[in-house]
Amino acid sequence: MEKRKLGTTNLEVYPVTFGGNVFGWTIDEKKSFEILDGFTGAGFNFIDTADVYSRWAPDNEGGESEKIIGNWMKSKGNRKDLVIATKVGSDMGNGKKGLAKKYILQAVEDSLKRLQTDYIDLYQTHFDDESTPIEETLEAYAQLIKEGKVLHIGASNLTADRLKESLDIAAANNLPAYETFQPHYNLYEREIFENGLEPVCLGNNLGVLNYFSLASGFLTGKYRGEADFNKSPRGGDMGKYLDARGLKILAALDNVAEELNSTPATVALSWLINRPSVTAPIVSATSLNQLDSIIKAPDLEITADELHFLTSESAW
Numbered sequence: 488m489e490k491r492k493l494g495t496t497n498l499e500v501y502p503v504t505f506g507g508n509v510f511g512w513t514i515d516e517k518k519s520f521e522i523l524d525g526f527t528g529a530g531f532n533f534i535d536t537a538d539v540y541s542r543w544a545p546d547n548e549g550g551e552s553e554k555i556i557g558n559w560m561k562s563k564g565n566r567k568d569l570v571i572a573t574k575v576g577s578d579m580g581n582g583k584k585g586l587a588k589k590y591i592l593q594a595v596e597d598s599l600k601r602l603q604t605d606y607i608d609l610y611q612t613h614f615d616d617e618s619t620p621i622e623e624t625l626e627a628y629a630q631l632i633k634e635g636k637v638l639h640i641g642a643s644n645l646t647a648d649r650l651k652e653s654l655d656i657a658a659a660n661n662l663p664a665y666e667t668f669q670p671h672y673n674l675y676e677r678e679i680f681e682n683g684l685e686p687v688c689l690g691n692n693l694g695v696l697n698y699f700s701l702a703s704g705f706l707t708g709k710y711r712g713e714a715d716f717n718k719s720p721r722g723g724d725m726g727k728y729l730d731a732r733g734l735k736i737l738a739a740l741d742n743v744a745e746e747l748n749s750t751p752a753t754v755a756l757s758w759l760i761n762r763p764s765v766t767a768p769i770v771s772a773t774s775l776n777q778l779d780s781i782i783k784a785p786d787l788e789i790t791a792d793e794l795h796f797l798t799s800e801s802a803w
Contacts, residue, residue: 488530488785491766494666494694496639498570498608500533502760502785504696506771507536511551512544514773519555520562525775529782533570535669535696535769537613538598539577549579550601557603572609572667572696573598574643576616586616588627595631609667611641621653625662632663641667641694647683654691665693669769672697674706674736674755675728678803685764700759700768701752702728707780708737708751732801739800743793749783756784758797 490499505526510519523534540552553573560566575594578584583594599605610631612624631637642650642665650668657664668688672680676699688695701707703724710725740751747754759768772778 492694493570493609493639493766494641495692496609496666496694498639500570500767501531502767503531503756503781504533504535504572504767504769505531506698506769507534507552507556508540509552509771509773510536510540510555511547512541516555516558518773520559521775522772522778523556523559525778526772526782527565527569529778531782532568533572533767535572537574537577537611538594538601539574539579539613542577542579550597553598553601557601561603566604570608571602571604572611572641573602573607574611574613576613586612586619586624586627588623588630591624591627592630595636599636606636606638608638609641610637610639611643611667611669612645612665614644615646615649621656622660622662625653625657625660625664628663639666641665641669641696643669643698644671647687650684651687654687664691667694667696667766669696669698671699672759672765672768673700673702674740674758674797674801675702675733677801681803689764694766695764696767696769697759697765698769700770701755705733706736706740706751706755707777708740711737732803736801739797743789743797746793747787747789749787750780752777752780753784753787754789754797756781757787757789758794760785761789761794 488501491502493500534556536552536556538553539549541547542549575591576586628640640663654664670680670684705725705728740754743754744751756768756770759765770781772781
């Protein structure tokens with residue numbers, strides 16, 4: 488397993504990113520520590536979260552994931568060994584949302600406090616905010632980079648046009664440019680990324696950290712029908728994948744997994760890792776068994792023919 492350079496940054500990461508949205512939601516702090524120990528113990532170094540994780544869970548207010556990661560890093564004394572990414576812009580309640588400069592400068596302080604660190608490796612625009620000029624947002628990031636609180640910036644969930652506009656404005660105004668992008672992308676969800684965003688990412692050498700890499704668990708193969716929907720909190724959303732194309736993709740994953748003595752999850756991640764635009768897919772785990780399938784993906788000896796087969800069978 489070799490490290491990859493994250494876009495044009497000086498950050499080097501192993502080709503899987505752990506998604507921290509499960510911390511403080513589907514797993515508590517103790518279990519989160521166990522999973523983080525397993526992930527980093529296997530050699531990985533890249534963890535992604537957001538200030539809003541996991542505000543949607545009952546009795547949560549947001550920031551739970553960052554707090555857990557901060558407590559874990561403090562207990563391990565391993566901050567310098569990690570690449571930590573978080574995000575800003577989502578609705579934190581009480582009017583706390585968006586990409587205005589004043590808000591970003593406050594939100595980053597809250598994230599730094601929760602993470603118990605004095606810098607964030609990669610600070611990302613979580614969602615677009617068309618009510619705030621792009622220049623204002625980038626000026627906020629420029630200040631944070633100058634102050635050393637943020638090393639690099641990235642974006643998530645922008646359209647291809649807005650991403651390109653942001654890059655153009657940064658270049659024209661000598662402002663920091665997004666160096667990474669987070670799209671919704673996996674074997675099932677291909678069209679939106681490949682049909683517009685991917686060329687922008689490749690053309691500007693952006694590091695791509697796609698989320699929902701396993702389609703919320705669908706690509707693990709554990710959801711084959713309605714009877715399986717109660718297997719996890721995300722199970723209720725699986726119906727949208729159980730169409731003819733979804734079943735065809737599962738069959739292809741089963742086929743390749745059997746050939747390689749592997750699992751559908753490992754194969755689905757390996758397909759992503761081998762995509763020319765993808766740097767380190769984001770994926771979560773709530774058990775060590777799930778984690779095992781994840782950490783095996785970079786070293787899976789998958790052939791070009793098998794990758795082509797998966798690409799063909801999942802065509803949109």
